[in-house]
Amino acid sequence: MQRKLSLTAQEKPEHKFGDLYSLLCNEVWLRVAAHDTLQNTGSNTAGIDSMTKANFLGNVDGQIIKLKEALKAKTFEPMPVRRVDIPKPNSEKKRPLGIPTLLDRIVQNALRMILEPIWESDFSIHSYGFRPNRSTYDAISNIQTRLTGNGWTYQWIIEGDIASYFDTIPHQKLLKVVKKRVADKNIHELLWKFLRAGVMYKGSFNETLTGTPQGGIISPLLANLYLDQLDKYMESISLNLTRYQRHRQRIKGKGNYLYVRYADDCAPRRREGVHMT
Numbered sequence: 001m002q003r004k005l006s007l008t009a010q011e012k013p014e015h016k017f018g019d020l021y022s023l024l025c026n027e028v029w030l031r032v033a034a035h036d037t038l039q040n041t042g043s044n045t046a047g048i049d050s051m052t053k054a055n056f057l058g059n060v061d062g063q064i065i066k067l068k069e070a071l072k073a074k075t076f077e078p079m080p081v082r083r084v085d086i087p088k089p090n091s092e093k094k095r096p097l098g099i100p101t102l103l104d105r106i107v108q109n110a111l112r113m114i115l116e117p118i119w120e121s122d123f124s125i126h127s128y129g130f131r132p133n134r135s136t137y138d139a140i141s142n143i144q145t146r147l148t149g150n151g152w153t154y155q156w157i158i159e160g161d162i163a164s165y166f167d168t169i170p171h172q173k174l175l176k177v178v179k180k181r182v183a184d185k186n187i188h189e190l191l192w193k194f195l196r197a198g199v200m201y202k203g204s205f206n207e208t209l210t211g212t213p214q215g216g217i218i219s220p221l222l223a224n225l226y227l228d229q230l231d232k233y234m235e236s237i238s239l240n241l242t243r244y245q246r247h248r249q250r251i252k253g254k255g256n257y258l259y260v261r262y263a264d265d266c267a268p269r270r271r272e273g274v275h276m277t
Contacts, residue, residue, distance in 0.1 A: 001029075006117040009181070013122070016179075020114050021186035024107070025072040030064050033110035037102070037217065047101030048082045048200050056102055067103060074186065078104045080198040080205060081214045098199065098214020108194065108218040111187075116221055118181055123224065124231035126239065129263030130220030139262050146258050156255075165264035166219060167211040169226050171195045174212075177225050194218065223263060230266070234259045 001023065008015060023029050034056075037043060043053040056063055070076040079101045085094040100108070116132070123131065128139035174195070175188060182188070194213050199206045212219035238257040241249065246256045259266065 002113060002117045005114070006121060009118045009121040016181060016183040017118060018183045020182060020184045021071075021190075023114050024110050024190075025068055027064060027068050029113070030067055030106065030110055033113060034060070034064060034106045037106045037109045042099070042215075043102060043105070045099055046082075047099050047104065048079055049101045049103075051102050053102065063103070067107065071107070074189075076107065076190070076193075078107070078194050078197040078213075080200045081216070083199045083201040083214060096201075096214065098216070100197075100213060100216055104194070104197075104213075105217055107190075108213070108216050111190065112218050112221055114187075115178075115182070115218075119221070119225060119228075122181070123228055124235060124261075126234070126259050127224060127228070127231050127261050129261065129265070130224060136262060139260050143258075143260055160266045162264040166214075166223055169211050169223065171210060174222060174226050177229070191218075191222075220263070227261065227264065231259075231261060 005017070008017070038053055038056070046052045046055075067076070081098040081100050084097050084099065086097050087093075088095050120132065128134045128136070128142075171192070175192065178188065178191060194216065195211075196208060197213060198208050199214060212222045234257065238246075238249075238255075239259055241256070249256050
């Protein structure tokens, strides 16, 4: 089914997918999502409902049927994410870690399995973070090859990191991006529930009016969906230009760029000594 979604997305760039929600209610689909989720080491850590991997494995069939029925009846409600502070490597500072409930992680994974094949056909080749069969090593290799193998010289390198990106993604705009490819309102509503589920921190509930679910399996995909707009913009202003067009850019005193993005980190490179202001 994932291959079918991917092929349709590739062959029909303007197609809007409907009736995707029925896949979430498919018992086999949920079992695959659960099996994949339980392979993660984090599955041993409980969310606010205290359910661990051991608890789930003690009644797999019952939990899967319960999820299927709740999704089918549209009564499934994501729970707030449990937030804890963990030490940063080689630092006295700490960073927040979000821990969704295990059932929420399974549903998010089932949702990711539906949405990822659709957008993988749309994503830019310049995007490397949190994508199947892509890694930081691929991004580094790409940079090295393009800097040394095309005969051009680059005088400026800019490395950028969007501050608190995952916490500040605007929900309405993110859903607007989702709707460009997915017409299923049930999928929209479920995503909205996850986005607005909130966070429990030191016994207090905090609303999540922006950002993607902390520690959520679906979060990296949603983050890429939103920043794909940046990738497309960079492609339009420089990355898809012909050699002649790049030459004309230089004559006009404008820069030409390489561009690589890994999640919310990006590194544009400006060519041939044209100074940036």
